[in-house]
Amino acid sequence: MSLQRLARLREGIYRFVSAGFSYPTTELLEVAAGTVPVLDDLGLFDYAFALPVVEAAQTLADTDLDDLRVAHAALFEAGVGGAACSPHATTYLADPRTGGVARMQSELRAAYRRLGFGDDLGPGDMVDHVATEIEALARLCAAEVRTRDDGGDPAHALYQQLDFLVIHLAPWIPVFTRQVAAVDRDRAYSALATALHAFVEHDRELLRALLQPIGAT
Amino acid sequence: MTTLVMCTDHGAHDPIAPAGTNVQRAAGLCDQPGQLRTLVPAEETSLLLALHGSDYHRGRVQAAVRRLGFDPLGVGILDLDRIDDESAVTVAAAALVARTEAFPGSRPEQVKLDRPPTRRTRRALFSLGVPTYAGAPMIDADQCVAGDGCRACVRACPVDALTWSGGTVSYDKTACLACGVCVTTCPTGAVANPVASPAAVEAEIRAAIDVATGPIGIRYVCAPARATSLPGWHDVVVPCTSMVTVGWLLAPLVLGACAVDTTPCAVGGCDRGRVDLTDDLLDDAGAVLHAVGIEPARIGGLGHEPLGVTSPPVGLFEAGCTQRVIAALHDSSATAPGFVDLAEADVGAVGIDSATCTACEMCASCCPTDALRSSNERGAVVIDFDSRRCVACGQCVLACPEIDRDAIRLDRGFDPVMWAAGRQELRRAATASCEVCGRPVAPDAMLRRIGSLLGEQHADTLDLVARRCIDCRGR
Numbered sequence: 119m120s121l122q123r124l125a126r127l128r129e130g131i132y133r134f135v136s137a138g139f140s141y142p143t144t145e146l147l148e149v150a151a152g153t154v155p156v157l158d159d160l161g162l163f164d165y166a167f168a169l170p171v172v173e174a175a176q177t178l179a180d181t182d183l184d185d186l187r188v189a190h191a192a193l194f195e196a197g198v199g200g201a202a203c204s205p206h207a208t209t210y211l212a213d214p215r216t217g218g219v220a221r222m223q224s225e226l227r228a229a230y231r232r233l234g235f236g237d238d239l240g241p242g243d244m245v246d247h248v249a250t251e252i253e254a255l256a257r258l259c260a261a262e263v264r265t266r267d268d269g270g271d272p273a274h275a276l277y278q279q280l281d282f283l284v285i286h287l288a289p290w291i292p293v294f295t296r297q298v299a300a301v302d303r304d305r306a307y308s309a310l311a312t313a314l315h316a317f318v319e320h321d322r323e324l325l326r327a328l329l330q331p332i333g334a335t
Numbered sequence: 336m337t338t339l340v341m342c343t344d345h346g347a348h349d350p351i352a353p354a355g356t357n358v359q360r361a362a363g364l365c366d367q368p369g370q371l372r373t374l375v376p377a378e379e380t381s382l383l384l385a386l387h388g389s390d391y392h393r394g395r396v397q398a399a400v401r402r403l404g405f406d407p408l409g410v411g412i413l414d415l416d417r418i419d420d421e422s423a424v425t426v427a428a429a430a431l432v433a434r435t436e437a438f439p440g441s442r443p444e445q446v447k448l449d450r451p452p453t454r455r456t457r458r459a460l461f462s463l464g465v466p467t468y469a470g471a472p473m474i475d476a477d478q479c480v481a482g483d484g485c486r487a488c489v490r491a492c493p494v495d496a497l498t499w500s501g502g503t504v505s506y507d508k509t510a511c512l513a514c515g516v517c518v519t520t521c522p523t524g525a526v527a528n529p530v531a532s533p534a535a536v537e538a539e540i541r542a543a544i545d546v547a548t549g550p551i552g553i554r555y556v557c558a559p560a561r562a563t564s565l566p567g568w569h570d571v572v573v574p575c576t577s578m579v580t581v582g583w584l585l586a587p588l589v590l591g592a593c594a595v596d597t598t599p600c601a602v603g604g605c606d607r608g609r610v611d612l613t614d615d616l617l618d619d620a621g622a623v624l625h626a627v628g629i630e631p632a633r634i635g636g637l638g639h640e641p642l643g644v645t646s647p648p649v650g651l652f653e654a655g656c657t658q659r660v661i662a663a664l665h666d667s668s669a670t671a672p673g674f675v676d677l678a679e680a681d682v683g684a685v686g687i688d689s690a691t692c693t694a695c696e697m698c699a700s701c702c703p704t705d706a707l708r709s710s711n712e713r714g715a716v717v718i719d720f721d722s723r724r725c726v727a728c729g730q731c732v733l734a735c736p737e738i739d740r741d742a743i744r745l746d747r748g749f750d751p752v753m754w755a756a757g758r759q760e761l762r763r764a765a766t767a768s769c770e771v772c773g774r775p776v777a778p779d780a781m782l783r784r785i786g787s788l789l790g791e792q793h794a795d796t797l798d799l800v801a802r803r804c805i806d807c808r809g810r
């Protein structure tokens with residue numbers, strides 16, 4: 119199997135999950151309904167994350183749009199006491215009493231700029247939102263695909279993905295997933311969070327395994 | 336309902352189907368696992384495959400069963416290359432059905448990419464085979480007692496994949512060999528690997544013993560060993576035989592097996608570096624059997640009748656297995672007096688030297704199994720010990736501030752008489768009481784020790800500390 123195909127598969131999954139955590143639209147349900155056959159063509163079932171991804175896609179596709187919007191608001195949008203399951207990395211990783219939130223958001227903006235898509239973010243954009251961070255990884259996978267298509271060395275693109283994943287996304291996803299699973303009554307978002315958790319866990323290990331031998335032989 | 340799908344290449348087997356199992360046969364299944372799609376009914380809840388170990392690619396089989404909606408780690412694979420006897424296939428099928436049905440499910444953290452079999456090169460950045468996956472351990476933070484100082488799993492890990500820092504254990508999945516040693520070492524059952532679940536292994540062994548038409552031996556086999564099965568034995572495949580404790584080794588005897596054995600993956604040198612422990616394990620298990628009056632020849636040798644232990648406890652293989660197994664064997668057999676030294680077994684006896692122990696209770700507070708317990712009784716600190724709960728983790732010895740003066744001692748092994756006696760008082764130390772409120776201040780032994788360290792010039796300070804509790808000192 120070519121790692122080009124795997125990079126496309128990983129990009130596709132990041133894009134699907136990023137769309138899933140964004141505000142629900144009719145297009146999202148269409149994407150959810152059509153995503154498994156597309157990912158299957160890219161070898162989805164060869165990988166351990168296949169079952170949670172399929173479960174998430176099917177559950178989202180089977181959920182009524184209005185119900186999904188209610189669930190999205192209830193889980194992720196701030197109410198009087200804050201969101202039931204904050205979708206923001208800084209909630210889990212930064213200490214607001216010491217200015218940690220602003221510092222982390224600034225670090226994220228810097229990371230996005232370094233990776234080449236900082237211009238797409240306006241001042242009010244939620245740089246630490248789960249959908250934004252996943253979208254960043256989708257773009258890094260897309261860059262890897264382009265490099266491979268051009269016959270280039272993908273090592274740099276892989277390092278960028280691993281760095282972003284390990285520093286920004288992976289540390290808080292397990293806690294976020296547990297929180298969503300505990301609160302989500304309709305199960306659509308808990309299935310999506312479980313899929314993200316399984317995929318991130320796998321991706322971290324995969325990237326490390328791919329990069330481990332570089333320079334060793 | 337379970338479906339058993341058998342590959343008919345190299346001759347078809349015709350085992351007696353386990354009760355409630357739907358049996359399917361297919362030619363070329365090892366080479367083309369994709370045909371499972373047409374063989375397994377959609378409503379099936381578990382799946383067992385009988386394949387030829389030399390013919391199939393594990394990753395491709397895992398992908399095929401994943402497509403059917405099954406967790407590949409929960410799909411049992413019976414290796415037909417290793418078993419050529421029809422009745423052995425029948426026993427193995429029934430046993431694996433039971434193990435498959437007892438599969439606890441896997442979480443994302445419990446799945447790991449198998450280590451590549453050869454050293455990888457830069458070419459690995461461009462091509463990748465169908466990946467294969469293994470089960471990995473996960474630590475349940477609610478059950479883990481690393482916060483009390485326990486690091487039994489860290490010490491047991493052969494590749495330093497587990498590290499202890501500040502009361503938590505960190506895990507490096509890339510370094511982990513998934514050998515399962517941490518699972519059976521954990522004194523509280525906080526470490527779980529879905530492919531080495533104690534409940535699933537117990538279910539497999541119980542089923543094998545139930546289905547066998549005569550006395551049967553249970554042999555633990557390393558997954559990579561691919562050892563040929565032997566007549567009269569049922570092989571229980573484990574990730575690595577170094578995860579087998581004395582308790583796991585002897586537990587099948589309690590359940591009705593007539594003999595037990597273990598086969599590591601390589602003759603003369605295990606690639607996971609723990610083959611030396613197998614010899615110690617067999618010696619320890621033999622010593623335990625001898626001590627409780629059972630023929631040690633049951634280790635490795637068939638030809639015995641089952642022990643006939645009545646009502647073996649359910650959950651025998653869970654944390655504390657060795658203690659439960661010895662209790663079951665001990666209760667049903669005559670015992671020999673005297674302490675039985677064991678090299679590696681997870682049983683121990685703690686002794687406290689009253690002359691040097693200050694009764695600080697550190698040993699009891701860090702004991703992960705409550706084998707050591709402390710209490711306050713009418714003006715005295717009492718520390719008692721139950722050898723039936725001790726897993727010989729050594730945490731008490733590490734925690735003792737007076738270890739340089741040999742205040743506490745741990746002997747790996749067990750004394751059948753002490754075992755029968757149950758919980759026993761090891762230390763009783765009178766405590767000084769506050770002259771103002773009457774509450775305990777500290778054990779007299781501790782105050783004497785503090786006095787000896789402070790010296791004569793601080794006698795007044797010691798006098799105050801000894802006479803009044805911390806709340807009353809400023810009054």
